[in-house]
Amino acid sequence: MAAPTKENASSACVIPGGFTVLSMKFSSSSSAQHQLCxxxxxxxAESSTERPTDRTLFVLNVPPYCSQSVVKDLFSQFGPVHHVELTEKPGAAQEQQLNLSRYFTPLQKQSFKVAYVVFKHSSGVAAAKAHPYDSPLIVSTEEKPVKTGLKKWICEYKQSFIKPELLQEAVDDFMSQYDKKKEEEAELQKKEAEEQQEDEEGWVKVTKGGKGVKSRPHSETANQRALQKEHSKRKRKELLNFYSWQHRNSKREHIAELRRKFEEDKQRIALLRAQRKFRPY
Structure with a gap:
């Protein structure tokens, strides 16, 4: 990518694609600079209410040592920040999951990320885009220091120790929510089963559901009977008169059966005639 060009020493740096380049330093004494786009x-295509188009700033090349709180403090100088979302790559906003404990959430990768900074007012986005390139943003200050290197590893190691009482409290809370969800599902299934029960004549009451809900006019027993009937019917037709000799044998057997019935009918008629013979004395 070509080096960014600046109109003057105090203007914002704009590169192709509509991105504004912001310089950033880890501390005020650092000589190296980092660039944010x-x-x-x-x-x-995105209609998420979590990322309003007039108040959301799209940020690329966020370093690994910048957490959500660090990014929020970094951009708060342009205006009050509502919330910050960090992702591994750009994409549609994900639905908010349940507020799970940190014991049940996977660890995030330590890599450069993408940030969506949502300001409370649209003026924050304009202020961030108009920030001059030669005025770098400071990540770690005396008021809010950011730990890196060995200090960060020691802090993460200390935080990895889990207190049993806190873990037990998180597990109990999770299980109570799980049991409540299972009870609601069981109650819903029971209600559906009661509505789909057949009466004495085998009829099932069909009710109109809500929008987008498919009605089920048959119960499970009726569906099972229909499937069994279809299976037996298909089994009877399976390989019936498949070969020519099978067809000839079936014809021969059918003719023999007709002849046998014909002889039985002749004998029955003769017997009836003999019984009806007139005998006056």
């Missing part, structure tokens, strides 16, 4: 988030 920011742009107003405008995606027509």
């Amino acid at each position: 920011v742009k107003e988030h405008r995606v027509r």
Whole structure:
């Protein structure tokens, strides 16, 4: 990519694609600088309320040592920040999951990420885009230091120890929510089973469901009977008169059966005639 060009020393740096380049330093004494590419988030296909197009700033090249709180503090100088979302790559907003404990959530990868910074007012996005390139943003300050290196590893190691009482509390909370969800599902299934029970004549009451809900006019027993009937019917037709000799044998057997019935009928008629013979004395 070509080096960014600046109109003057105090203007914002804009590169092709509509991105504004913001310089960033880890601390005020650092000589190395890092670049962030920011742009107003405008995606027509995305209709998420969590990322309003007029108040969301799309940020690329966020370093691994920048957490959500660090990014929020970093961009708070442009205006009050509502919330920050960090993802591994750009994409549609994911649905918010249940507020699970940190014991049940997977660890995030330590890599460069993408950030969506949602300001409370649209003026925050304009202020961030107009920030001059030669005025770097400071990540770690005396008021809010950011730990890296050995200090960060020691802190993460200490936080890895789990207190049994806190873990037990998180497990109990999770199991109570799980049991409540299972009870609701069981009650719903029981209600559906009661509605689909057959009466004495084998009829099932059909009720109109809500929008997008498919009605089920037959019960499970009726469906099982229909499937068994179809299976037996298919089994009877399976390989019936498949070969020519089978067809000849079936014809021969059918003719023999007709002849046998014909002889039986002749004998029955003769017997009836003999019984009806007139005998006056």
